[in-house]
Amino acid sequence: KAGVTQTPRYLIKTRGQQVTLSCSPISGHRSVSWYQQTPGQGLQFLFEYFSETQRNKGNFPGRFSGRQFSNSRSEMNVSTLELGDSALYLCASSERTGEGEKLFFGSGTQLSVL
């Protein structure tokens, strides 16, 4: 099976712009979650989608939004970008197995806001 795929790998934007990041989960995985990772804050949970429904949301402003499509692919959008939004954005898909639940991460999108 192919792993979690995130595009683009790198992105440079300026303040005030908006950005859309894409995530394709592992085939068969219905849960997709998004995280922001910065050196100072570590991994921060953004939101999780399951079968096209947002199942949970972290403590981020409304500028951060997401959605999931019927094929489980997910997109994350950040509007009115701020310098502090510069971070690595990671997407993960999960499955529940006999060994418990496993989360698989994509390589991330490195966003730089200038």
Place this chain on the structure above:
Amino acid sequence: GQNIDQPTEMTATEGAIVQINCTYQTSGFNGLFWYQQHAGEAPTFLSYNVLDGLEEKGRFSSFLSRSKGYSYLLLKELQMKDSASYLCAVRRNDYKLSFGAGTTVTVRA
């Protein structure tokens, strides 16, 4: 909310054993994960504990005590490639997953 605490840094010698502790406070506990993350790469799954006890997988073992809000990751026979950040993450019943800040392990020859 929940608090997840783990040491910031640990250093050990090749071939040695290192234990990374993680303490947490949460409501509706539904599992604890350990991930390994090398610099510039995505986190990779190491272990998942939902019941008390020790889970062993080769050189890595993870322990959980739900009553104490405590877990540890044990790395045995350390190798240079084990130098990485190790992340403790707690999942609640509402599926929300929260990560600790991570422990940077440096393995020296």
